[in-house]
Amino acid sequence: MTVTPHSARQGSSQYQAMRDAVVQLGDALPGKFEITQEGIVHDMMSPVGPHELTALRLRKRLEKVMPEELVAHTGTPDVEDEPGGIMRHPDIMVIAEADMEVPEAFDPRTLIAAIEIVSRSNPDNDWVSKMRDYPLLGIPVYAIFDPRTGTGAVLTDIHATPQGPRYATRKDFVYGEDVTIAEWTIPTESLPRYQ
Numbered sequence: 001m002t003v004t005p006h007s008a009r010q011g012s013s014q015y016q017a018m019r020d021a022v023v024q025l026g027d028a029l030p031g032k033f034e035i036t037q038e039g040i041v042h043d044m045m046s047p048v049g050p051h052e053l054t055a056l057r058l059r060k061r062l063e064k065v066m067p068e069e070l071v072a073h074t075g076t077p078d079v080e081d082e083p084g085g086i087m088r089h090p091d092i093m094v095i096a097e098a099d100m101e102v103p104e105a106f107d108p109r110t111l112i113a114a115i116e117i118v119s120r121s122n123p124d125n126d127w128v129s130k131m132r133d134y135p136l137l138g139i140p141v142y143a144i145f146d147p148r149t150g151t152g153a154v155l156t157d158i159h160a161t162p163q164g165p166r167y168a169t170r171k172d173f174v175y176g177e178d179v180t181i182a183e184w185t186i187p188t189e190s191l192p193r194y195q
Contacts, residue, residue, distance in 0.1 A: 015085045022087070034078070035087040036129055050147045050192035054117045055091050058145065061186040062094065070112065071097050079114075080105035081137050088133055090114035094141075094182060108137035113182050118146040120194050131155065135165040142167065143181045147194045150175040 018040055022033040034041045055074050062072040073093045080087040087105065092115035099110035114134050116126040126144055134142045135158045145152040151174050155167035173179045175188045 015082060019080075019082075019087060032089060034089055035085065036133055037085055038129075041125060041129070048120065048194070050194050051091075051117050051119065053192050054145055054147060055115075057191060058115060058117075058186070059092055062092075062181065062184060065184045065186060066094070069096055069098065071095060071100070072115075073100065077102075077105045079108040079111060079137060079139075081108055084136060086133050086137060088114075088130065088137070090130075091117050108134075108139055111137075111139045113141035113143060114139045115143045115145070115181065118144060118148060120148060123148065131167070132164075135167050138165075141182045143179070145188075145191065147192060150191075150193050152179065152188070154179060154181060 059072040078087050078089045094113040118126045142155040154171045157168040158165050159168040
């Protein structure tokens, strides 16, 4: 993973230049590109089998218990807060289908939850950077599943701190336990682990 530093507060033209670069690079290079307040993040590793299987199983389990008008979306586009200088791509986005009817990036304030499956190559992106960015984006629930350790956490209750908005409540879990994401409880048994 590489991070190219910048100050998001230097203006929307700089953010737009980074966004344009991410779009162009995304078509030419493997991996995933996101923009944070530190700059462009490039996770060079493509997701591996356990990562993708975890996303599939979580998506199916959530969609069984959620109302039909909600989806556990695993595709594109990104979520973006241009004034804040942040563009992220959660592994799974719980969102109303009606809120997906947009021409480009999703408004992060329409997400009900963001779910990440920790990558083996860059765990700090999920456990540190996104734990900071998702409350800044106003995403009310952030769930992390870590196939390295068979553990995870659900973060909720955004509140103000001197460092900006942060999650006030963290509920840790171990694979095999039921976990509640927003209003829906799903099992975590048979989620794969990295070897």
